[in-house]
Amino acid sequence: MKRSQILIVVAAIVLVAVLFFLPKVVVNNEDKDNLAENQTTAAVPEGHSEDDGHDHGASAEEAGVEAHRTATPEQLMALTTARAKYNKATGEQSRSRVAVELAEAYANAAKYDSAGYYYEIAAKARGGEKSYKKAGDAYYEAFTFAATQERASELGGKARSMYEQVLKNNPSDHDAKTNVAMTYIATSNPMQGIMMLREVLASDPNNEKALFNLGILSIQSNQYENAVERFEKLVSVNPQHVEGTFYLAVALAETGQNERAKELFNKVKGMSADPALNASVDEYLAKLQ
Incomplete structure (x- = not known):
């Protein structure tokens, strides 16, 4: 499959760069992947x-x-x-x-x-x-x-x-x-999607795409500790995963681990020439000063 185009959306709270079509969700605190609510995000159509x-x-x-x-x-x-x-x-x-x-x-x-x-x-x-x-x-x-x-x-x-x-x-x-x-x-039955992502990881614990998507879902539902876990795994599997590194930094910053977040944000700037992504990094670094 062709790699999806990166869509950068500056959010009011976390100012993150969004990759792939992803919904906003609310995750049950008792189960880091359980989905209770779904609201989709729109992007410019092609x-x-x-x-x-x-x-x-x-x-x-x-x-x-x-x-x-x-x-x-x-x-x-x-x-x-x-x-x-x-x-x-x-x-x-x-x-x-x-x-x-x-x-x-x-x-x-x-x-x-x-x-x-x-x-x-x-x-x-x-x-x-x-x-x-x-x-x-x-x-x-x-x-x-x-x-x-x-x-x-x-x-x-x-x-x-x-x-x-x-x-x-x-x-x-x-x-x-x-x-x-x-x-x-993105449907009225989002838990079916969550269960399928879990099944992928059960079969292939190092699957980058499933780790990334579950990490993003955790971030979008403000479950940052769960996001840290997903993205830590992702970057251990692929240390050069730019978006995974960025979102790990986001999740770390949101859990108060500012020094490590700064380190990773600066690493992202050395990994990517994408101006929109680097602008998001700079904004985040400014907030962490």
Whole structure:
């Protein structure tokens, strides 16, 4: 799966950089991972072409305009060419092959829901774990940019349906399972997502993605001691995990461990050239002086 784009959101209290689509939650103090309440966070959408010939449920303003604003002329030309080939293709085999080309063109232009739509067409025609994984990954990317709860629900459901086909054949695909878990976090049944993340860690205690997501959920619910535990484990597994190091510093600062937090914030500045992330680090360091 492609690495999700980093979305930096300066929060009123913790001023943290948010990676992936993540909900705000309240965690039961008696169980560090139990989820009692769910509220999703919205990000700027990257939609699909408004003339791609299918309806994903988003308005032209929400989906098409932003997509055309961010796509380069070269990407739009590739989309036009691939779409023309798809429209001319005859026969299921030929059409499914060109559907993959069109999906790739949409993915390259960051129009992930449209990419998912055409990857799904190819997957249903061809079958196979890899085909469904591509469709699931594209829908999951679109899910992370959902602008509304309704859109997140729609795209999350699409991603889950594709990943279910993957997990039928390969239940040990932890990346697919973790993504499914995060789509459940944004539903009325978030505990199902928490349980799935736990299952991933039970099978693979060093799984970075599951550790990261559980750590973020703890931070967003103000369970900072639990977050420290998750991120300590994460950075022990991968000392170069920039976001894990940042959030460990956040959690340490929120638990009063200021000197170690400062040390890690300064370490992050040496690890990342991202200006937004470094701005958040500087703001946090200023508060710790």
